Amino acid sequence: MTEHILETVRLEAGYGSKPVLQGIDIQVGRGEIVAVIGRNGVGKSTLMKRLIGLLPDGGGELLLDGERIGHLPAYQRARRGVGYVPQGRDVFPRMTVMENLRTGESLGKPAEGIYERMFRFFPILDERRDQRAGTLSGGQQQQLAIARVLIGGPKLVLLDEPSEGIQPSIVQDIARTMVRLNQETGLSLIFVEQNIDMIRAMAHRCYVMDKGRIIAELTPEMLEDRDTVRRYLSV
Numbered sequence: 001m002t003e004h005i006l007e008t009v010r011l012e013a014g015y016g017s018k019p020v021l022q023g024i025d026i027q028v029g030r031g032e033i034v035a036v037i038g039r040n041g042v043g044k045s046t047l048m049k050r051l052i053g054l055l056p057d058g059g060g061e062l063l064l065d066g067e068r069i070g071h072l073p074a075y076q077r078a079r080r081g082v083g084y085v086p087q088g089r090d091v092f093p094r095m096t097v098m099e100n101l102r103t104g105e106s107l108g109k110p111a112e113g114i115y116e117r118m119f120r121f122f123p124i125l126d127e128r129r130d131q132r133a134g135t136l137s138g139g140q141q142q143q144l145a146i147a148r149v150l151i152g153g154p155k156l157v158l159l160d161e162p163s164e165g166i167q168p169s170i171v172q173d174i175a176r177t178m179v180r181l182n183q184e185t186g187l188s189l190i191f192v193e194q195n196i197d198m199i200r201a202m203a204h205r206c207y208v209m210d211k212g213r214i215i216a217e218l219t220p221e222m223l224e225d226r227d228t229v230r231r232y233l234s235v
Contacts, residue, residue: 004063005030005156005188006051011060011070013050020046022212023060028156031186033178035199035220038209039233044192045087047209048160051190052084053077064156078107083154087161087192089145093134097125100133100144104151111153118147121177139170146174150181159191163198175201194233196223208232 006028013021020043028034036044049055051062053074062070069077078084092100101115119126122143128136133144142162149157159178163171175198181187193199199206200220208216210232222228 003030004028005032005065006190007061007063008051009061009063011047011050011058011062013046013055013058015046015055019058020212021050021058024212024214026190026207026214028188028190031182031188033182033189033191033202033204035203035206036190036192036209037194037199037206037218037233040194042209043212044209045160046212048084048086048158048192051158052082078152078154081153081155083107083149083152083157085142085145085149085157085159085162087164089138089141091133091136091141091144091148094132096130096132097136097144098129101125101148101151104148107152107154110151114151114153118150121181122147137170139166139174142166142170142174143177146178150187154187156188156190159189159193161192161194163193163195168197171195171198172201174198178202196229196233199223 004027008024008026011021011024012019024047036047038044053072057070061068064080064082069080101118124140125144125147133141136144162174178189179202182189200223203220206218206220207214208218216232
């Protein structure tokens with residue numbers, strides 16, 4: 001068993017002939033929460049898509065538990081334990097909360113008691129089991145998208161902008177829940193985010209991206225400094 005659940009070495013990706021990621025080196029330790037931060041348009045979401053396999057292998061190495069997975073399609077990475085919650089949540093609006101959750105079983109046989117565990121972590125979903133997902137608020141849909149991924153039992157979860165379009169009180173609830181999941185289950189997370197409060201609440205470490213490269217590594221405490229925030233996040 002390796003020290004890092006996820007490791008990239010000189011990872012590259014792009015869209016057609018346009019390069020975006022230019023030699024990304026990152027690591028996520030077992031049971032660690034890592035944030036990827038930076039201004040809009042620097043390649044953060046591209047990195048998430050490259051990690052899950054929605055972009056073709058553009059060079060470099062991607063390892064999960066020491067196994068090279070960069071050549072695998074997205075569904076095989078998912079079956080090896082990589083969960084992905086995309087920007088915009090992408091729930092099935094006409095299906096109920098429970099029906100949405102059951103689609104998470106496509107990645108493997110769910111663990112015994114997993115549904116009740118998800119309802120314990122996300123009680124709002126328990127109250128709305130039979131409600132159509134399209135009628136939920138943005139924050140409730142985000143919680144549903146996260147819980148659906150967790151039904152499949154991933155060992156690493158990728159979250160792309162989990163606070164986008166969500167009211168601050170729900171953002172705080174989601175951050176607390178993810179920290180609880182990490183502490184109680186050892187779940188590893190890597191997430192893209194610009195909400196400083198959420199980053200401080202969740203992350204053990206932060207990578208800063210700019211122009212498709214990692215340019216710094218910070219602790220959440222460093223983001224207490226306004227000059228640091230302006231330097232790395234201000235448009």
